[in-house]
Amino acid sequence: MTDTRPIGVFDSGIGGLTVLKAIHQRAPEETLIYLGDTARVPYGSKSKETVLRYSRNNVKFLREMGVKMVVIACNTASAYALPELVAENTIPIIGVVEGGVEAAVTHTKGVIGVIGTEATVNSGAYSKAIKARRPEARVISVACPMFVPLVEEGWTHGDISTAIVRAYLDRYKGQVDTLVLGCTHYPLLKEPIARALGPSIALIDSAEQTALKVKETLDKLGASALAGTRGGLRFMVTDSPARSKQVGERMLGGLSMGEVELVDI
Numbered sequence: 001m002t003d004t005r006p007i008g009v010f011d012s013g014i015g016g017l018t019v020l021k022a023i024h025q026r027a028p029e030e031t032l033i034y035l036g037d038t039a040r041v042p043y044g045s046k047s048k049e050t051v052l053r054y055s056r057n058n059v060k061f062l063r064e065m066g067v068k069m070v071v072i073a074c075n076t077a078s079a080y081a082l083p084e085l086v087a088e089n090t091i092p093i094i095g096v097v098e099g100g101v102e103a104a105v106t107h108t109k110g111v112i113g114v115i116g117t118e119a120t121v122n123s124g125a126y127s128k129a130i131k132a133r134r135p136e137a138r139v140i141s142v143a144c145p146m147f148v149p150l151v152e153e154g155w156t157h158g159d160i161s162t163a164i165v166r167a168y169l170d171r172y173k174g175q176v177d178t179l180v181l182g183c184t185h186y187p188l189l190k191e192p193i194a195r196a197l198g199p200s201i202a203l204i205d206s207a208e209q210t211a212l213k214v215k216e217t218l219d220k221l222g223a224s225a226l227a228g229t230r231g232g233l234r235f236m237v238t239d240s241p242a243r244s245k246q247v248g249e250r251m252l253g254g255l256s257m258g259e260v261e262l263v264d265i
Contacts (some may be wrong), residue, residue: 001222006031006234007214008062008070012043012054014237014248015148015184017215019096021210021252022244023071024233029224031231033065035263036248038212039239043076044117044183050060051119055081059089061265062232071214072096075182075206079125092217099209107202108178111138115168116182126182134194140176144168144186151185152247157192165192167211178202188251234263 007030009020013131014036024032043051048241055077059070072078078095085093104112113124121143130139146164155161179201181187187205194203218224226232237244241260248257
């Protein structure tokens, strides 16, 4: 069986493009629709009730586009809204927390670090999920709010990124053996993060793990597009399409976004 309907991917902004890129690389036959809710970014500083309301709105919009699956490419929305969205919808809804947790508990020797936005860290979603799988594991969670603007300004290498990453993470060097990058922007800071924590640290990229889970779910349901074909990419934002395209193509590393559509949801 094949299913040519698109997959919907949403985030509060354009950080979730790292998830879209990972899905596109693992399943190039799939058509992907990306929705960046840039008019309401960031979700990371908002209440659970507000994030849930915005997330429901995003899912409704994507379902009206005829998607066969929705990927929540936002750690905050995954932490705050995933259970409700799964319960309310008949199509698969996949978040970015679960895949990262599964990889972390597989790699760790016992101490796992989690970095993310304040909302993601305060939700305790990663810590709870890790403890559910490995009750004996120790989890150290750190909010790193400056990492997102670093990435969006393109300062992912050099003295500025090195100094800011070290300001947040130097004190944890040697304390953790595995680090979950709990924000979709953070994979672009892998190099300075690895330097700050040392070469022995295992960095868990939730984008890659989420793409794997998407592919596994499609295969299990018999809902994959025809292998060997090439799916399309469509990009929509709720504000500032020109800015979103400029920053987004930097994050996508050479993958063109084409026209970025402005939508009102």
